Amino acid sequence: MLRNMLNNFQKKSLKERFLLVLxxxxxxxxxxxxxxxxxxxxxxxDMEPKYRYAFGGLLIVYSAIRFLRLINSNAE
Structure with missing residues (x-):
């Protein structure tokens, strides 16, 4: 799988590789x-701890969604 991803990465154009790294x-x-x-x-x-945890968790979930979209677009 890793070999396939590296091979796929090398086949991409410079613009596609830049967008992947970004x-x-x-x-x-x-x-x-x-x-x-x-x-x-x-x-x-200046936030209460429950709001800090909620906001931090929301950012982590958003980063996971971005990662999944990145992996799915890289598989093509």
């Missing part, structure tokens, strides 16, 4: 931001 970067940004909001206590957000 998609992976934004997936990681949303994931890390969600984790930071949930678990970093000194983050200067």
């Amino acid at each position: 998609g992976i970067l934004f997936f990681l940004i949303y994931l890390v931001l969600g984790l930071m909001i949930m678990f970093w206590e000194k983050l200067p957000l």
Whole structure:
């Protein structure tokens, strides 16, 4: 499977590879931001803990949706 993904990555044009890397970067940004909001206590957000966890969880779910869409578009 990994070999197939690498072979598929090499067949893509420069623009498609750039967009794939950009998609992976934004997936990681949303994931890390969600984790930071949930678990970093000194983050200067004036929110109650339940809202911080809800917002962080929402960002993590959004990053998972982006990752699944990225994987599905890469399989084509």
